[in-house]
Amino acid sequence: MHQWTISARRIALAGMLCVASSASAQYAGKSAYPLGQGSAGPTAVDDQSFRLVLGFLSRFQYVKQPADEAYAAKVLQVYLRQLDPQRLFFSREDVADLEAQSSQLLASNELAMPKNIAARHAELAMQRLERAIGLLEHGVDDAAAETLDVRESYDAPFLSSQELDERWRKIVKSDWLQLRSAGKQDDDIRRLLTQRYRQFGVHVSTTDSEDAVQRFISAYAMAGGLGSRYMSPRNLVTGLLPKLGLTVVADAGGPVVRHVMAVGSDTRHAIRQGDRIVALSVDQGDMIYLDGWQSHDLATLPEGTSVHVQLRRYGVGAGGPLREATLAPVKEVPQDVASFRMVRAGKPASSVAVIGLSTFYQDFRARQGGDANYQSAARDVEQLLIRARKEGAAGVIVDLRGNAGGSATEVADVAGLFLGDQPLWRNNTEKDGTQIVTTERKAVWTGPLAVIVNGASAEAPEFFAAAIQDHRQGLIVGKPSAGAGNTANLISLRRLGSAQGDLALTLGTVYRANGENITGHGVVPDIDLAMPIQHALRQGPPLVSFDSIEAMKVTQANDLSKALPALQRKEIERTASRTARTVPIDSDALLAAWPIDLNASTTYAEADDEAAQPDDSELLNHVAAIVIDAKRELHW
Structure with missing residues (x-):
């Protein structure tokens, strides 16, 4: 998470002062939702966690969020999608009943309604899964020519009760045919699917009971579309x-x-x-x-x-x-460190260095403790760039696919290794206004450069890629990035009394050097590259984007306006001339292959079968060829 000068302690103390009254001041009365009365009510820890989150969002978030009826309606939509992400159990009619009562969702009756909604979800899930088990008795209709659309979408609507019946019939048929294509006999298929559906039913009812409030707090933080996130202590992210x-x-x-x-x-x-x-x-x-x-x-x-x-x-x-x-579990959990490899491309072949970063890491505690050798992404990347020069690299690729963000200091310092002390981007916060981000790092590499991004590149990698693109210091290739351009402080709620979990509180947003807001837009590559993952690995409401501001005056290292059309044309020609094995399958093409056919002849071989997918080396060789082309076009 990004580190700001605003005092986390000041935020925490003020948040503790305001939470006691902020929720109850908005509403009076009790939840009217009648279901799930037998479930255990929210605990004191749940209540304290929610009130802290509510207080932080209403007092310190970049855009303040009052807990009013309009926001309650947004929270309900996110909460229902947290409970039922594939729209398998709540019907359109169920949702309409809940929407009519959404004003009670943030009532002073603590957190009763979210708990009751979760109990209703568990009840509907058990009913639906038992019906699915009943469908197994008579097998499936092999002859019917029909399809099942299995694509997920956060914005997908809830189905009517009748449409849900039909969808579940097709899901059961698809599951049956998959097992049959694997060589299972009908009796084994019934046994395996009965076991699968019942285990899933137990899972839904158990997790709904234990995690209802945690999911609701998460929905409350996300509903504003500003990027604030609540991380439950039960989230599957460690271990x-x-x-x-x-x-x-x-x-x-x-x-x-x-x-x-x-x-x-x-x-x-x-x-x-x-x-x-x-x-x-x-x-x-x-x-x-x-x-x-x-x-x-x-x-x-x-x-x-x-x-x-x-x-x-x-x-x-x-x-x-x-x-x-x-x-098999590994003996030692790998650390986030920059990776290095050399690939060859072009005729005659030239070496290109590839530096991979899964996050812009920094050992903040070691740094605060005075350890001069604290772990640092910028320090590691600098050494790798020096190594690339010594080994005669004709260019460098910085691979930021799937990069999850990281330290604001580190991403600025890594950018400085290519751009020096030039202005990089601007942070905008309520406390400090708009501030230009620079670094004291000196440029180590100013030669041919490509940066790979995709839909899973979020926050810090987007700042880096935007700076490289705005200064024309290198080419951005791949797919549009996630568009998560806000900055946040990570607040540990468990340190504030009887609460639990962590809150990533959005305190500002980032404007790139050209004046555009990254949030909601992302970084659009100069050269589109077929890649297996295009979409952001994040499900939630769309993030709010802000108007552009005046562009900064920056020095552009290269005139890409004349070279880009030629480079893009060469990429199209290169892709067309290669075999399916050496060109990655684009995720749009992959998802377009589903709806899937539901008939007995379907083998359920995946559209992205291992034999049709290149390994990572082939993809990097592909990008290296682009780097060599750019070197020639720009006389780099």
Whole structure:
């Protein structure tokens, strides 16, 4: 998270003072929603956590958010999508009933209504899954020519009760045909699907009961579209997945892989960036279904333990093909460090250095403690750039695919390694107004440069890419970035009494050198590149974007206006001349392949089968060729 001069302690103290009255002052009365009366009520910890979050958002967020009826309606929409991300259980009629009572959602009756809504969701889920089990008795209609659209979308509408019946019939049929294509007999299919649906039902009812309030607090923080986020202590972001060599982004539909760490070929082959982990089992035990909120801390797994995971490709929902993989926990969890490799491209072949960053890391505690050798992304990248020069690199690629953000200081310093002390971007906060961001770093590399971004590149990598693009210091290639250009402080609520969780509180927004606001727009590449992941690995309401401001005067290193058309034309020609094996499948093309056919002849071979996907080296060789072309066009 980004570090600001505003005092976190001052924010915390003021937040504690205001929370006692801020919610109750808005409403009076009790929740009218009648369902779930038997469920346990919110705890004192839940109540304190919510009131702290409410206070921070209403007092210190970049745009203040009053807890009024209009905001309650937004919170309800986000909360329902947190509970039912694939629109499988709440019907359109259920949602309409709740919308009529949304004014009671933030009532002074503490957090009763969110708890009751979750209980209703669990009830509907159990009913729906039992109906699905009933459909298994008579098998499926093999002859019917029909399709099932399995694409996920945050904005997808809730279905009517009749439409839900039909969707579930098709989901059961799809699940049945997938198992049949794997060689299972009908009796085995009934047994396996009955077990799967019942285990999922137990999962929904258990997590709804335990996590209802945590989900609601998360929905409250997200509903304003300003990027503030509440992280529950139960979010699946530590323990299990790093131990498996993965970093993830928590999502209501299940954890989504943001980055596969360099822990061996087995994990890299089995799981890709963007995969959603649906369920797991340990040492052939029962499958545990995941929704991004359950915390399964397997950090202490002994050597030799196996973890079996079920996953779906990003953007694919219920009924879509399931992949399976068995992973072994790593002995030591890899650290976030910059990676380095050399690739060759062009005729005659030239070497291009690739520097990968999954985050702009900094060991803040070590730095505060006076450790001169604290871990620093900028320091590591500087050494790698020096190494690239010594090894005769003709160009450099900075790979920011899936980069999750990081330290504001580090991203500015890394930018300075290419731009020196030039103005980079502008931060705008209520406290400090608009301030130009610079760094004292001296430029280490001013030669041919390409920066790779995709929809999972969010916040800090977007600031870096925008600065490189605005100064014409290099080419941006890939897909549009996430468009998450706000800056935040991370506040630990558990340090403020009886609360729990962390709040990423948005305190400002970033304007790039050309005056545009990054939020909601992202960084659009100079050269579009076919890549497996295009969309942002974040499900939530669209972020609010702000008007542009006056552009800064900056020195542009290269005149790309004349060279870009030629480079873009060469990229089109290069892509057209390569085989399917050497050109990555674009995620738009992948998702367009689903709806999937539902008939007995369907093999359910995935559209992005391993045989059709290039490995990472081929993609980087592709980008290296662009760097060499740019070197020639610009006489770099």
